[in-house]
Amino acid sequence: MKRCPECRRDYYDDTLLYCLDDGNALLEGPASGSGTGDEPATAIVSEPGAIATGFRGGEDHTRQFVHTTDETAILQTGAVAEPQKNLGDAVEKQQSFSANRATKPLALLVVAVLILVGGFFGYRYFQPAGSGTINSIAVLPFENRSGNADTDYLSDGLAESLIYKLSQLSGLKVSPTSSVVKYKGSQTDISAMSKELEVDAVMSGRVTQRGDDLTISVELIDARTKKLIWAEQYDRKLADLLATQREIAATVVQKLQLQLSGDQTKGLAKQYTNNSEAYQLYLKGRFYSNKRTPAGMKAAIEQFKAAAEKDPNFALAFAGLADAYYLTQVVGDTTAAAQQKETTAMARTYLDRALALDPYLAEAHATLGNIISSTEGKWAEAESSFKRSIELNPSYPSAHHYYSRLLRRQGRFDEALDEAIKAKQLDELSAGISNNLAEALYEKGDIEAAIAEANRGLGLAPFWRQYRTLAHCYLRVGKTDEALANARKAYEVNGxxxxxxxxxxxxxxxxxxxxxxxxxxxxxxxxxxxxxxxxxxxxxxxxxxxxxxxxxxxxxxxxxxxxxxxxxxxxxxxxxxxxxxxxxxxxxxxxxxxxxxxxxx
Structure with a gap:
């Protein structure tokens, strides 16, 4: 049971996070103690024949409403509704009402009241909070409610796909996957989370798979006020996952009242594949790739290849293959490192294929620029690739990060620092981006700031390059003992x-x-x-x-x-x-x- 600290209403559905009456965060335990006080207990009950929510143009999905013991009700979506044994008469009354409503005139009046009250609360609680424009959002890893870890790729992949879609909107800052993955499975306070990520809104969700059936629940919350902006539950088939993902992204844009250009609208509705099996294999590839381990990269390559075989025109599958082959060299795969030329050549082949299929993939252009600059030394060509990536998706942090490294090699230190700062602003929690910024600060002579940034990066991950940067920084200011200690730590991490x-x-x-x-x-x-x-x-x-x-x-x-x-x-x-x-x-x-x-x- 949960309770609202403001209105003291009790909720028997533990999946709810916010009060549906005033939007306050719910606390554990009953408000009324024994449950016999003046405040009516609240239960969420599902009924196939109940009033439609009407939030998505008349589509016929599971209807849910909140029923209280004093027979008032409001519409609600986005919660997994299951009758609880201790609801007692509340559930019994609701079931009785459902069975006899066609023969009881009083029921018609109740239905009318439900519609009016539901419409009022639906308007009130699913409109953007009046706290000003929302310019930034974090999409947290969705919770896997299937009870099977093998389906984590669905919950993680759906959230990552939404991040990918929304990040292409130039007017909205979206926290990258690398920044939000740390919150997977955590109970972090929304205020602390939004402050760390520097976002106005937070989106979370839950995914349940039962065979071919999917239930996806999503919530969008104004992190500044902790008010619920929008919530929805989607009951779909697994084959409809792609369409559902696009629908969720479009609804988020609508609820945030974002004004899109024609190109942005097209990008939001873009279909990278119509093959559901290929898309699921792609999500599995992304899931394994994000592990950043040699075994993970090998598994990712297998899944991306399978996705490309299912749909030979699936550009994202080929882009995923390129990234996976390139990353095998930097995640500790000694075989791939020893075969650097071969793995890089494979990455380049798949990149060319991806861009031939879709020249508008910002991530592919950034990876291409990185390969060209790190293995071929074609500086002008690499710079063009980075600029094209940034043009297509200004919010892609890796593009600014790779571009900064190129500029540093060319001795364009002012420009390099600017790009390094942009990358950090877009992804505060990347250890690699942090280290590049520390090195750029060192090259500009701001040793104090470089030391501070390198130490901040070490708090994110024990990266050997940060220890190396600190060694050079301390040596620059004459602190040889500290320099030697950090050089030795670098060698401990990477021998x-x-x-x-x-x-x-x-x-x-x-x-x-x-x-x-x-x-x-x-x-x-x-x-x-x-x-x-x-x-x-x-x-x-x-x-x-x-x-x-x-x-x-x-x-x-x-x-x-x-x-x-x-x-x-x-x-x-x-x-x-x-x-x-x-x-x-x-x-x-x-x-x-x-x-x-x-x-x-």
Missing amino acids: APNTLSVIGYVQAVAGNRAEAQAILSQLENSFAKGDKDGTSSASGTSVATVYAGLGETDRVFEWLEKDFQANRYGNIWGLRTSPQFVPLRGDPRFKDLMRRVGLPE
Whole structure:
């Protein structure tokens, strides 16, 4: 049982979050204690022949209304309504009323009252709260009420699809999936949640699957006032999932009173596939991909491939394949990392297919730009891809993030910082975006802000790059002990030879030459053993890093040249953003190397 702290009405449906009388958040337990006080207890009961809600143009869905023990009633949608044993006479009266309403004239009067009262409350409680325009929204992961973890892909996928749809509306800020996933299964207070996400409204939902039948309940709440804006329950077939998702998105736009352009209206109604099986396989692919693990990526690739086979014109399936292949290299899959050229080539092939089918996929353009800039060094082409992605979806944080990294490599630090800030504003809870901003702040000379941002990022996830950034920041301000501690933490998180070089560099700058020389010997031996692509052994750039700390400039360029001759351009492209090589930027050999890899001198 739940109760309203304001009007003290009792609710027997534990799925309700807000009072239907005044919109206040419900509390656990009865308001009247024993239930014999003056306030009537309230029960939600379902009846197939009850009054239609009328919220969706006369479609015939399950009707529900709230029935109280004093025989008043209001319309209600969006709650799972089941009669409770302890409702006693309330349920019995309702069932009796349903069975005899055709023969009792009094029932006609009751029905008329229900319509009038329902219409009043329907208007009152399902209109946007009068707290000003809503400019931002968070769609939380939907709750899986099916009792089967294997259907999590449906609840998670539906929420993510709504995020994808709504994020394409330029007038609405939508929290990305990476920001809201932490709230899955939590009971976080809506005020704290909306404050952290910096949104005006929060949407939540529940999904129940029983064979081919789906029940989807959604609620949209004004986080500023905690008032219910809109709630609805959809009883559909699994095959209608795509259409239902589009309908929910359209209703959200309507309830938020958003004014859309013609292109935005078309985008909202866009159908990426008409094949329900393909769409469900795609949702499974997204579910596994979001796990960001080697096993998850392999499973995602299987599901995306199956989706593409079901519908060879399903552009999102090919875009998902491209992302999955590219991400296998960065989630700890050692086989994919060792086969970097092959996996990148697969990602590029699927990206080209996706964009050939649908050139308006913002995410695909951003991924294409990232691949081009990180593996091919085609800077102008990559920049065009990032700009096109941002044009198509200004609210896509990764586009701004990738673009910022490109600008940093080119030495366009002011522009890079602007894009890094935009990415953070769109996704406050991404550790990768946070680290890029910290590095951009370092390059602008704002070390205090860089340290603060790197530490904030560590609170999101223990990312080795943040420890590396902190090591360079502390070294810059002369705090060698803190720098060494963070360099060692980076190596603990990511024990690659290239990360070991950061410890060697800090030891060298701190004057611990013997320790630096010992690490240098390890790296040179690792480089000598080598591997086909230089992904599991030390690179020439990592050896050059320690020599830079020791101040041996000639040896620095000798080892950088080794990477250039081995076509390991990816290592050299990051030189302009590497703190250890900043003192070398004025050296003619540095400028020549930049010119040879296609970067501004």
